[in-house]
Amino acid sequence: MLVKSEGIVLRETKFEETDKILNIFSLKYGKIHAIARGALRPRSPFIASSQVFSYSEYTFYKGKNFYHISQGDILDSFYDIREDMNRLLYGTYLLELIDSSIVEEEPNEKLFKLLIKALSILSNMDDDFLKFVISFEIKYISFLGFRPFLDNCVMCGKDVINDKLRFSIKQGGIICENCSNLEKTSRYMDGAMLKYLKLLLYTSLDNLDEIKMPKDVMIKLQDILVQYILTCIEKDHFNSLNFIKSIEKNGGA
Ligand SMILES: [Zn+2]
Numbered sequence: 001m002l003v004k005s006e007g008i009v010l011r012e013t014k015f016e017e018t019d020k021i022l023n024i025f026s027l028k029y030g031k032i033h034a035i036a037r038g039a040l041r042p043r044s045p046f047i048a049s050s051q052v053f054s055y056s057e058y059t060f061y062k063g064k065n066f067y068h069i070s071q072g073d074i075l076d077s078f079y080d081i082r083e084d085m086n087r088l089l090y091g092t093y094l095l096e097l098i099d100s101s102i103v104e105e106e107p108n109e110k111l112f113k114l115l116i117k118a119l120s121i122l123s124n125m126d127d128d129f130l131k132f133v134i135s136f137e138i139k140y141i142s143f144l145g146f147r148p149f150l151d152n153c154v155m156c157g158k159d160v161i162n163d164k165l166r167f168s169i170k171q172g173g174i175i176c177e178n179c180s181n182l183e184k185t186s187r188y189m190d191g192a193m194l195k196y197l198k199l200l201l202y203t204s205l206d207n208l209d210e211i212k213m214p215k216d217v218m219i220k221l222q223d224i225l226v227q228y229i230l231t232c233i234e235k236d237h238f239n240s241l242n243f244i245k246s247i248e249k250n251g252g253a
Helices: 085-099 109-122 129-146 191-202 205-210 215-233 239-249
Strands: 002-015 019-026 030-036 055-062 067-076 166-168 173-175
Touching (some): 019 109, 129 205
Parallel strands (some): 030 067
Antiparallel strands (some): 002 055
């Protein structure tokens, strides 16, 4: 039976002589493994629609082990992401976040739309990458069902005092001074960081210009968020993020 869905290629792997196996995040079927037969042949009709970042309307049929792509019509190749080192680095990280966390064949429309929107914004982006990435991360983890509790103490429910709060990765939210004595692994957070974190959660990715925030706050927030995400999705690192960090250490991209 032929089925159709929009999808975006998260990862491609060469398979046999001329085929590719693609990890596709599809709107209707969630993450699927799909084989593009002959995609590595020079005149293959799948050349464009089988590249990482390609956003296409796919026609599949389901085989024994894989979905098989019978047609792929490009909606957006996000070619401009490949034209700039920072766009490519951060774009690769966004795809890794999605690829390493979503469950196979479980659709997530909100997350799908977030990814498409993020990639189109990233295509035209020249600076402020970190703010954009943090805003993506907090939305992403919320759409996966792990939205952190940011209103009052996640452990006792009491209001938190701005300069005496912490963030508990284990409990998934802010905690008050009292509870921080019980939760020793919690991380430093202050009122300003919390304010920006909420802003980044609730502001749409295309309105981030409205938020002016200090660089050191971004770095601290991202550090907490990445740890939180890794804990939620039970991973210990992201290859693409380690690569970005190693480049930054050596003087930037
Ligand atoms: Zn508390």
